[in-house]
Amino acid sequence: xxxxxxxxxxxxxxxxxxxxxxxxxxxxxxxxxxxxxxxxxxxxxxxxxxxxxxxxxxxxxxxxxxxxxxxxxxxxxxxxxxxxxxxxxxxxxxxxxxxxxxxxxxxxxxxxxxxxxxxxxxxxxxxxxxxxxxxxxxxxxxxxxxxxxxxxxxxxxxxxxxxxxxxxxxxxxxxxxxxxxxxxxxxxxxxxxxxxxxxxxxxxxxxxxxxxxxxxxxxxxxxxxxxxxxxxxxxxxxxxxxxxxxxxxxxxxxxxxxxxxxxxxxxxxxxxxxxxxxxxxxxxxxxxxxxxxxxxxxxxxxxxxxxxxxxxxxxxxxxxxxxxxxxxxxxxxxxxxxxxxxxxxxxxxxxxxxxxxxxxxxxxxxxxxxxxxxxxxxxxxxxxxxxxxxxxxx
Amino acid sequence: xxxxxxxxxxxxxxxxxxxxxxxxxxxxxxxxxxxxxxxxxxxxxxxxxxxxxxxxxxxxxxxxxxxxxxxxxxxxxxxxxxxxxxxxxxxxxxxxxxxxxxxxxxxxxxxxxxxxxxxxxxxxxxxxxxxxxxxxxxxxxxxxxxxxxxxxxxxxxxxxxxxxxxxxxxxxxxxxxxxxxxxxxxxxxxxxxxxxxxxxxxxxxxxxxxxxxxxxxxxxxxxxxxxxxxxxxxxxxxxxxxxxxxxxxxxxxxxxxxxxxxxxxxxxxxxxxxxxxxxxxxxxxxxxxxxxxxxxxxxxxxxxxxxxxxxxxxxxxxxxxxxxxxxxxxxxxxxxxxxxxxxxxxxxxxxxxxxxxxxxxxxxxxxxxxxxxxxxxxxxxxxxxxxxxxxxxx
Numbered sequence: 001x002x003x004x005x006x007x008x009x010x011x012x013x014x015x016x017x018x019x020x021x022x023x024x025x026x027x028x029x030x031x032x033x034x035x036x037x038x039x040x041x042x043x044x045x046x047x048x049x050x051x052x053x054x055x056x057x058x059x060x061x062x063x064x065x066x067x068x069x070x071x072x073x074x075x076x077x078x079x080x081x082x083x084x085x086x087x088x089x090x091x092x093x094x095x096x097x098x099x100x101x102x103x104x105x106x107x108x109x110x111x112x113x114x115x116x117x118x119x120x121x122x123x124x125x126x127x128x129x130x131x132x133x134x135x136x137x138x139x140x141x142x143x144x145x146x147x148x149x150x151x152x153x154x155x156x157x158x159x160x161x162x163x164x165x166x167x168x169x170x171x172x173x174x175x176x177x178x179x180x181x182x183x184x185x186x187x188x189x190x191x192x193x194x195x196x197x198x199x200x201x202x203x204x205x206x207x208x209x210x211x212x213x214x215x216x217x218x219x220x221x222x223x224x225x226x227x228x229x230x231x232x233x234x235x236x237x238x239x240x241x242x243x244x245x246x247x248x249x250x251x252x253x254x255x256x257x258x259x260x261x262x263x264x265x266x267x268x269x270x271x272x273x274x275x276x277x278x279x280x281x282x283x284x285x286x287x288x289x290x291x292x293x294x295x296x297x298x299x300x301x302x303x304x305x306x307x308x309x310x311x312x313x314x315x316x317x318x319x320x321x322x323x324x325x326x327x328x329x330x331x332x333x334x335x336x337x338x339x340x341x342x343x344x345x346x347x348x349x350x351x352x353x354x355x356x357x358x359x360x361x362x363x364x365x366x367x368x369x370x371x372x373x374x375x376x377x378x379x380x381x382x383x384x385x386x387x388x389x390x391x392x393x394x
Numbered sequence: 395x396x397x398x399x400x401x402x403x404x405x406x407x408x409x410x411x412x413x414x415x416x417x418x419x420x421x422x423x424x425x426x427x428x429x430x431x432x433x434x435x436x437x438x439x440x441x442x443x444x445x446x447x448x449x450x451x452x453x454x455x456x457x458x459x460x461x462x463x464x465x466x467x468x469x470x471x472x473x474x475x476x477x478x479x480x481x482x483x484x485x486x487x488x489x490x491x492x493x494x495x496x497x498x499x500x501x502x503x504x505x506x507x508x509x510x511x512x513x514x515x516x517x518x519x520x521x522x523x524x525x526x527x528x529x530x531x532x533x534x535x536x537x538x539x540x541x542x543x544x545x546x547x548x549x550x551x552x553x554x555x556x557x558x559x560x561x562x563x564x565x566x567x568x569x570x571x572x573x574x575x576x577x578x579x580x581x582x583x584x585x586x587x588x589x590x591x592x593x594x595x596x597x598x599x600x601x602x603x604x605x606x607x608x609x610x611x612x613x614x615x616x617x618x619x620x621x622x623x624x625x626x627x628x629x630x631x632x633x634x635x636x637x638x639x640x641x642x643x644x645x646x647x648x649x650x651x652x653x654x655x656x657x658x659x660x661x662x663x664x665x666x667x668x669x670x671x672x673x674x675x676x677x678x679x680x681x682x683x684x685x686x687x688x689x690x691x692x693x694x695x696x697x698x699x700x701x702x703x704x705x706x707x708x709x710x711x712x713x714x715x716x717x718x719x720x721x722x723x724x725x726x727x728x729x730x731x732x733x734x735x736x737x738x739x740x741x742x743x744x745x746x747x748x749x750x751x752x753x754x755x756x757x758x759x760x761x762x763x764x765x766x767x768x769x770x771x772x773x774x775x776x777x778x779x780x781x782x783x784x785x786x787x788x
Contacts, residue, residue: 317474334481
């Protein structure tokens with residue numbers, strides 16, 4: 001590894017699926033891993049105590065550079081000692097670069113070689129985000145894993161558009177690497193607080209991002225140019241943005257074998273339980289997705305037999321738990337009838353409990369995936385899981 | 395006691411302040427006790443695990459008959475096995491009667507000898523609440539402590555109006571007692587589920603309510619007529635509804651010595667930390683109030699040095715906890731800066747964490763009160779607590 005902050009090794013493999021152990025400067029992470037999304041410095045509705053409990057045991061969560069930079073601002077977070085000390089979360093953090101968020105602004109942004117101009121969704125102020133600014137903000141956040149600042153092409157981008165985008169992403173990756181290395185050399189990383197966390201040492205780690213839309217040749221070229229720069233891990237970006245499932249699976253299947261074997265592979269923003277299993281089968285080690293948390297707040301529960309809409313009147317007096325095979329604290333205590341009632345009356349507890357259950361389901365699923373790979377049973381696990389998952393909630 | 399469901403005894407006394415132990419059919423409650431308000435079958439934003447944790451250790455919470463009757467309805471809750479099994483809360487519950495809520499509807503209600511006609515705030519449907527209906531709903535809820543259905547006069551009510559109101563309350567109390575006893579005899583109490591909770595046995599307990607607005611003679615008469623009927627405990631209603639503090643304290647001071655010594659005294663809907671101490675000093679054993687929970691959701695924290703408005707910009711980079719003397723999990727982990735930020739950005743976690751802290755403060759205060767009474771130190775504790783509480787947050 002080029003970087004002492006991150007050490008990753010494969011401990012078991014079955015086909016392309018692999019189980020590994022990722023040592024960050026704050027916590028040890030077993031892969032494949034699902035990272036709950038804590039966009040604005042909070043996994044919405046979840047107390048950190050629950051995320052850390054044996055039941056969920058999330059070892060790493062994701063924070064969004066874009067949101068935190070706009071509010072409360074990098075200087076406030078730096079003044080409070082970095083994102084860990086600002087929020088009270090002491091395990092590992094991965095921060096994205098803001099690239100995807102400014103891309104999502106669409107017509108509201110103006111793209112230049114230097115970076116992206118846009119208006120803040122918070123107060124309308126003019127802002128400018130570039131590889132350098134993103135690295136500086138992520139240094140102030142002090143996350144364990146920093147992402148390069150990339151440009152995400154739409155999935156339907158023509159070859160020409162996608163090529164221009166990947167070229168820009170490659171130049172931005174090199175600039176990200178350069179500024180990141182300077183910041184690490186200057187120890188500008190707010191996450192290094194040895195006086196408070198003697199176990200926290202070493203540098204932040206930096207991951208590169210592969211783009212190229214749905215064009216195989218461009219994806220391969222993007223990968224080669226990213227690997228040439230050299231990173232602690234490699235992410236696949238620009239998927240799960242509206243393309244058909246086979247495009248996503250094919251892209252992963254084509255790319256993963258070409259990606260460095262000794263570095264973790266991170267599929268950004270993915271996905272459904274099916275997506276996680278399909279991507280693991282193709283060699284992906286890390287995931288993040290808003291599905292379990294965001295969908296919880298709109299009344300959707302994930303269960304071993306598929307999705308359950310808590311708003312449905314059929315649960316009015318149903319005293320069964322969300323998922324009869326789930327051992328989470330929500331399923332051990334609360335009924336569908338109660339959860340439906342809480343949701344219907346707009347009670348905060350509905351979102352809190354559904355979020356907890358959904359995260360338990362995603363994190364449990366990844367725990368079973370790791371166990372299955374370690375015991376050489378992943379192929380069977382995947383088949384049985386998907387059969388059950390597609391059988392429908394009763 | 396007339397009722398095996400409730401056993402209460404004084405274990406220490408200092409002046410009028412008394413510490414006791416209240417044995418309900420579900421949990422043992424040390425008094426003086428503060429009951430968090432769980433209006434609609436949830437203490438807003440709180441998981442039951444937190445309420446039960448050693449840190450908060452709430453032994454009893456309050457549920458509102460009015461709200462639960464309108465939604466999800468008594469029949470849904472009965473079909474799910476009562477409010478404990480519907481919600482998953484297994485410790486004691488006290489349910490109010492709906493009397494105060496329909497009184498709060500003001501002009502929207504129509505008062506008759508038989509009961510109160512009003513329109514549901516949920517769907518506009520015509521509803522009718524009476525002593526008999528309230529007892530039937532509370533039997534379906536299966537709470538440990540049931541409140542009689544009363545009529546609450548406004549604090550500024552003339553002697554004539556207040557007298558008419560207390561006469562009606564007295565007739566309704568007798569009707570409540572009669573219907574309650576029938577329901578208990580018929581075992582219509584949904585809380586009795588010995589197959590699931592072998593420790594749950596005995597009947598529900600019934601508390602009477604003393605009214606009379608701010609007229610001393612009427613308060614005394616109301617108390618005499620309530621005691622004549624005979625209840626497991628006695629509540630003071632119609633206070634903390636807009637009158638001056640001295641009126642409230644004087645009413646308690648006048649009434650408490652006249653109330654049965656061997657029954658718990660419950661001051662309904664009160665109050666601030668100062669109110670709790672002043673009422674304990676005058677002989678009150680039980681309290682409920684929405685202040686710690688409701689005010690948390692509007693950004694107000696209660697601390698040992700008084701109220702703290704989390705919205706204040708002065709906390710932007712303040713890395714101190716809400717209360718430096720508080721040992722709750724929120725104060726151990728989170729800063730004012732983070733809480734302010736969460737509140738400003740509308741994050742659910744703001745309400746969750748402020749509610750937790752505020753309940754910890756109220757429940758801790760009552761724990762200290764009990765310890766002080768047991769060690770004969772209450773007078774000093776009260777003086778020092780109030781001095782500190784009024785000294786202002788720094």
